[in-house]
Amino acid sequence: MAVVQQIAFILILGITAWLVFQRVNVIRKTILLGKDEDRKDQPEKRLAIMMRVAFGQKKMFDRPLIGVLHLAVYVGFILINIEVLEIILDGALGKHRILAPLLGSFYAYLISFFELLAIGVLVSCIIFLIRRIVTKVERLQPGRHREMNGWPQLDGKLILVFEIILMMAILSMNAADSLLQDIGNPHYIQTGVFFFSQALTPVFEGLNENMLLVVERFAWWFHILGIFVFAVYVTYSKHLHIVLAFPNTYFSRLSLKGKMDNMPEITSEVKIMLGLENQVGEAAVPERFGAKDVPDLSWKNLMDAYSCTECGRCTASCPANLTGKKLSPRKIMMDTRDRLEDIGKNMQANKGAFVPDGKNLIGDYILEEEILACTTCNACVQECPVLINPLDIILQLRRYKIMDEARAPGSWNMMFQNLDTNQSPWKFSPGDRFNWVEGLEKKSLD
Amino acid sequence: MAEMAAANESPEVLFWVGCAGSFDDRYKKVTIAFVKILNKAGVKFAVLGTEESCTGDPARRAGNEFTFQMLAMSNIQVLDMYGVKKIVTACPHCFNTLKNEYPELGGNYEVMHHSEYMQQLINEGRVRTEGGLAFKGRKITFHDSCYLGRANNIYEAPRHVLESLDADLVEMKRCRTKGLCCGAGGGQMFKEPEAGKKDINIERIEEALETGADTIAVACPFCMVMMTDGIKNKEKEGSVKIYDLAELIAQGQGL
Structure with a gap:
């Protein structure tokens, strides 16, 4: 029986690893569709930002209560993974609590500490679920934000339910284990008391040894299989931020928020027009101005899209969204990811090569009306806890609309015309500038 | 500037007036107020006059990089021709563009917003807010401009300037990093808003009125237009006034 379990475990572990690997590959490939952009300068500064914002969760504490709850889930997730490592070793090697003999009496303290973390995760996730379902936090409601309809809001709840069940499985597993230790089952080595799961032992007290074995094994398998499913699920979910928050903050923009990226391909053309530079040979005409689809964006814009956990702090702070316009920075990120996922599926179905599907990010996913409504106020950029920049995408899509398609609102065309002829956005004569x-002179006192 | 250059003189600073400061009737008053402050402080400054062009910010934000770079390049030519080293401007959009976006096109200058510049003059004792209107006991609220605040992390300079007036500075619910946009940035100033349930400036003016302040201080020509429209919409233009920082300091100085 033990050998069967061991073989089954190794097989399932292998399948999980293979599935995760496949997904990581698709995500990596689609991110690399983006344009090159150097984000490797100033590594020390980048590391400091990553440590502060991702590892240290700094921006989550803009809302202190949520910050604490999120920290509980985050710390729980990271540290309980040490126990998962033990469980994987046990499963693969056919052992039980392989670390217990090595750690001696410290083992029980360690597991008790993990149990405390598990309770923290459990309580936080229940509160998060209440915020979604009962108190209906505005930014998470599909009724108010159309991008949350369907899968995204279900995804948000599923993740929480998942985590609650996993934590309950850990605690049940430990409680049944303790009882089996008390009975003196030789497979269950004496570890000392697990402090928190003890509270659950009365639930299982009436069971005989065989039933306890069933409960313990069931909880053990349920927990580890749950984790395997979770590992695959995460790659399809908004929950991917648990991994990508780290590289995403590391590679974030270091310049001031006000600075827009330059278009060097235009600079030399402008210099030639102004007579500052002589044309040498054929002028290199860029294939496209601005971004029409995801390959026109930079790889970092695309990593941003996969890092988004759809919390909606950006949208809740967006002046356009607040006043009922269609623009939602969160939707910009979700649409970008949806486009990437569609391209990823297309590539998988066509032996790794993308076969054009006649769709584009602008038009088929993001509407012109959305990108036109942006005031470039940077509130969305300011709010994002993992340093995503929706504004950068919006502005590149605008550049495509305005320069490549030459589709601008009439009043903007007027403004451009005034700038070209009068060097002012309004129709004033340049001679009147002074x-x-x-x-x-009129009002001067002296 | 041309006159100074002809006389072989160089100014302490170039005052970049901006299009609103040059053409908009309301904002011309801000230009004049700031010039009076500079004169009173004895700052030797110059302006480009008719040689100044739009920095190109509205074109760039609206997606028209060609027009932006054309304007930027010719401005850089003019600035470099006069050997300009230091620039002060009352417009956060000009400020942001000159400071952050011209260097990549070859224009490198020390650029200050007038809020920072006035704070410096106050700290140096070159500007004293006395002899004019007394602000003691009056409530003033400051509306953060996106291109000063989030874009360039300037939150305190305008507040320090206002504190010199000895007025009662009250904050809106959304201020500093959380400050709500007036609705005019990113080219919105030059087009109608998209369909929605409210205009952004109305949302913001309601928040400003909630503070009970009788004066709303702004530091940007676009914010000035949006807030002024908002106050008219609420029919409060009689009881609540909107002024630029420079106007308030000039009033405090009795200029």
């Missing part, structure tokens, strides 16, 4: 000085 007329304000008359006001100074």
